[in-house]
Amino acid sequence: MSKVSNLRELVELTGAQLESGLRSLPRDKGAPKLTTAVCTLAAEEINKSLAQVDVAGMLAHGWARARALRDAATASLASPGKPALATLGEHDLRYTCTPVLQMLSGEAALPEIRFTVELVAHFKAAEMSVVDGRLASVAPGSASVVARVKCGNTTLAEKTTPNARLSSTIRLDPALEIG
């Protein structure tokens, strides 16, 4: 597949999935009933919000927690301005965020609907570069990704991308704090 840059490229929601999912939620959760037309518009708005999420940037926060970086961070502090390299073996990155659907009928706010996007990306390896004690860049290769959109415990949409390509080198500006 082409290079992945945002979350919408890994999972998106159709109006039918949203409508079906909201119907299946327990009634005591106060889930609103939305018409097909409203669900179609709402799903597109959720997809637009997912398109604003930078996949590489969000995954980098997970890489910055790698223990393998700590020695490299110490070494890089001894040689200011020079990169220290670290290699991370086979690993998973799990990412979660919360899209919220807001609707106004005229100026009257309707109850918000909260969703959860869960993503698991499996990498064979990643080369990381640390400068001045901070994660400056990552060369991750491709990943196998499973992404899903949930409302409560109900999965509305799920997509597997077996060979998602990220940038060959993800440069982090500003560099990320490690740990």
Place this chain on the structure above:
Amino acid sequence: METAASWLARWFGPKRALQVAAHVDPGSATIVLEGGEAVQPPLTIAARIVPGHRAELVVRKEAVHE
């Protein structure tokens, strides 16, 4: 164009309008008034990502150093 809020306020007065607004039907985006008359004010839909996220790393195999 008259907004739903000003419409409700005109019909019910400012205090009662707030109570009536709580009976908006999200399914049809219609406000049903006492007496059965319904109005359909413009529906605005937007989604945003709540600030803050969780990113976790699970290492399966440590790297083999050459």
